[in-house]
Amino acid sequence: MEKHHLVSLRLGFSTQQAPQVEQLGLSKFIASQLNTTDTIAVPDFLKDAPKTLRELQALRKQTAAQPNSEKLAKDIIKKGFEWKAFVLQRCFETKTPLREKINLYFQNHFVTTLKGVKVPYWSYTYYKTIHDHALGNYKTLVKEMVYSNAMIMYLDNQQNKKGSSNENLARELLELFTLGEGNYSEADIKNTALALAGLNFGEEKGMYRPFLKDNSTKTLWGKSGNFTIDEVIDLIFEQPNTAYFLSEKVLKWFFEDQPNPNKIKRYGDYLIQQQFELKPFFQYLFENECMTDKGGTQLKNPLVYLLQVYNDLNLKPNYTLMVFWLKNQGMDLFDQPNVKGWKGGKDWLTAQIYADRNQFIDFIINGSQQYANRLSKRLEKFDVGKISFEPRVAITNGKSAQAILEELTQRMVFATNEEMWAELHQLLKYDFDVQAENASKSILTVYQYLAKSPEFQLI
Numbered sequence: 001m002e003k004h005h006l007v008s009l010r011l012g013f014s015t016q017q018a019p020q021v022e023q024l025g026l027s028k029f030i031a032s033q034l035n036t037t038d039t040i041a042v043p044d045f046l047k048d049a050p051k052t053l054r055e056l057q058a059l060r061k062q063t064a065a066q067p068n069s070e071k072l073a074k075d076i077i078k079k080g081f082e083w084k085a086f087v088l089q090r091c092f093e094t095k096t097p098l099r100e101k102i103n104l105y106f107q108n109h110f111v112t113t114l115k116g117v118k119v120p121y122w123s124y125t126y127y128k129t130i131h132d133h134a135l136g137n138y139k140t141l142v143k144e145m146v147y148s149n150a151m152i153m154y155l156d157n158q159q160n161k162k163g164s165s166n167e168n169l170a171r172e173l174l175e176l177f178t179l180g181e182g183n184y185s186e187a188d189i190k191n192t193a194l195a196l197a198g199l200n201f202g203e204e205k206g207m208y209r210p211f212l213k214d215n216s217t218k219t220l221w222g223k224s225g226n227f228t229i230d231e232v233i234d235l236i237f238e239q240p241n242t243a244y245f246l247s248e249k250v251l252k253w254f255f256e257d258q259p260n261p262n263k264i265k266r267y268g269d270y271l272i273q274q275q276f277e278l279k280p281f282f283q284y285l286f287e288n289e290c291m292t293d294k295g296g297t298q299l300k301n302p303l304v305y306l307l308q309v310y311n312d313l314n315l316k317p318n319y320t321l322m323v324f325w326l327k328n329q330g331m332d333l334f335d336q337p338n339v340k341g342w343k344g345g346k347d348w349l350t351a352q353i354y355a356d357r358n359q360f361i362d363f364i365i366n367g368s369q370q371y372a373n374r375l376s377k378r379l380e381k382f383d384v385g386k387i388s389f390e391p392r393v394a395i396t397n398g399k400s401a402q403a404i405l406e407e408l409t410q411r412m413v414f415a416t417n418e419e420m421w422a423e424l425h426q427l428l429k430y431d432f433d434v435q436a437e438n439a440s441k442s443i444l445t446v447y448q449y450l451a452k453s454p455e456f457q458l459i
Contacts, residue, residue: 002410003293009300009459010254011286012097013307015411030286033098034135034279040090040128042121045082051121053153053201080114083123084333085319088326092307092317099135102282104303105253106130107334108341110145110177112154114334119153123334125204126150138246138276139237142177146229147199147206155339158200160193161212167193172339178236180245191218195232237276244268247285255289256297257345263289295414296458299348302329304459305357309451312412313364313391313444321387324379325360329353349457358452364389365448393443401425401432408446413455423449 004021008014011033021029050056091100107130117123126148133141145151151169152158160166170193174184198213199206208228218227220235227235236242247268251259271281300308306322306329309315326333330353336342363371372387397403405424409416427446433439450456 001293001295001412001414005411006293006295006414006459007290009304009308010290012101013091013304014097014311015308016311017097018411026290027283027287030098030283030290033096034283036096036099038096038099040124040131042124043083043086045079045086046121046124049079049121050119052203053119053149056119076118076120079120080123080334081320081323083114083120084323084335087127087333088303088319088323089317091303092310092319092322098286099131101254102134103127103131105250106134106141108253108336109249110151111336111339111341112148112150112334113336116154117150119149122148122150122153129205135279135282136277138271138278138281139233141278142173142236143230143233144205145177146173146196146233149201149204149206152199152201152206157196157206160197160199161209162197162214165190165193165197169193170196173233174236176340178233178242178245179239180241183239183241183245188220191220191227192229192232194218195227195229199229243271243276247271250282250285251289252344254286257299296455298459299345300457300459301342301344301348302326302331302353303333305329305457309361309364312447313389313393315364315389315391318387320379321375324375328356354457357457361448361451364391365444391444391447392440393447395434395443398434401428401430404428404432404434404443405446408443408450412447412450413453414458415455420453420455 002018004018005015007021007026007029008017011017011030017029020032024032050059087104091097091104094100107127110130112123112126114120114123117126126145129144129148130141133144146169155169155172156166157169160169167189170189173192174189175181194214194216195218198209198211200209200212201207215226217224218232220227220232221239223235225231244264248259248264251263251267267281267285270284274280303326306326310317310322323333327335330347330350331342359371362368367389375387393408395404395407397407405421405428409420409424413420424446427449428442432442436442
């Protein structure tokens with residue numbers, strides 16, 4: 001695989017940005033992706049949705065006595081599905097996919113789910129908070145996440161009050177968001193929970209309720225005081241593993257399933273030097289990791305796989321169908337299986353997932369009315385519309401069969417071997433005529449073969 005295609009896949013969701021990488025060079029390309037100022041406006045389908053728990057409860061009460069009392073629950077499910085499609089559309093259509101990939105990383109780092117939050121508008125404000133702070137200061141981002149209404153709801157901190165402690169948010173703050181397992185004590189969890197007592201829902205973000213707040217003295221890492229959660233987070237960022245924990249997780253998300261400990265330390269040290277400013281950290285890490293053209297260190301997650309196929313084959317997106325397919329592949333957007341998020345690694349390519357990917361490619365290339373009908377029936381309540389594809393592979397050099405094969409392999413797979421080349425030359429004979437009536441179908445058959453290869457599943 002050519003280096004600029006590899007970079008585009010690693011820092012985005014497809015090879016669509018490969019020409020930009022080649023034209024700008026690595027450093028300028030990364031900078032252009034990180035120096036964005038766009039924001040996330042409220043989607044139209046959420047503008048009239050309940051924005052607070054009080055509004056949601058009032059709407060439930062209002063509709064409870066009506067004949068269509070189930071409509072509210074169905075509307076919430078539908079809006080949740082529309083939210084997933086909205087996020088997916090941003091990933092597919094954006095000119096700065098690296099920014100969206102960072103956003104999605106942090107959504108899997110600070111997990112909340114639509115099922116757990118129950119208020120789709122809160123999932124929007126939570127994701128907008130990530131977007132607004134994901135290239136700022138990491139400590140600030142952690143604080144904003146703790147105050148998110150979605151996070152408070154997902155981890156039940158509304159139940160955490162003076163005299164009745166709930167440790168869910170405290171535990172995940174230490175274990176999954178900042179320090180990692182083994183770098184804190186049970187006493188640290190208990191005292192962090194006391195600092196979180198009384199932090200409840202607010203209009204835009206969480207707020208302390210004075211009568212529910214615990215004003216006792218808390219002791220963490222040798223320091224004592226009547227700490228708020230902001231002050232506890234300040235103490236967390238004085239602990240040695242905070243930077244390295246983030247460094248390891250970022251490397252796993254973007255580059256390799258088992259990162260080298262020396263790399264983890266190197267980038268963690270740099271994050272500390274930058275006082276936890278994320279933009280220079282990402283610029284430094286991405287530049288260094290993308291210098292090599294070595295591939296095959298990471299299994300593609302379903303989103304990268306899907307968007308690469310859609311871009312390669314110039315398919316018109318059907319976001320409802322795409323969200324549904326991702327769910328079947330184990331990457332249900334905004335509904336991870338648990339607070340630890342998607343595990344990644346080998347979980348992205350079980351035997352069933354691999355078989356489903358191959359079946360999907362076959363359906364796109366060859367078509368199957370039975371398969372289309374089955375999908376349509378499962379998605380009929382979401383107005384998915386007609387499911388059909390018109391795949392087309394764009395080739396820049398169609399002078400010969402060898403040129404076409406070299407272009408596709410350089411774009412699609414990180415490595416080739418003699419067996420693969422023998423198969424490819426059977427699919428596209430040396431005397432292949434690009435002007436022939438079925439030439440495009442033959443090229444699609446080559447794409448189909450490569451997309452089903454083990455090498456295509458890797459970055």
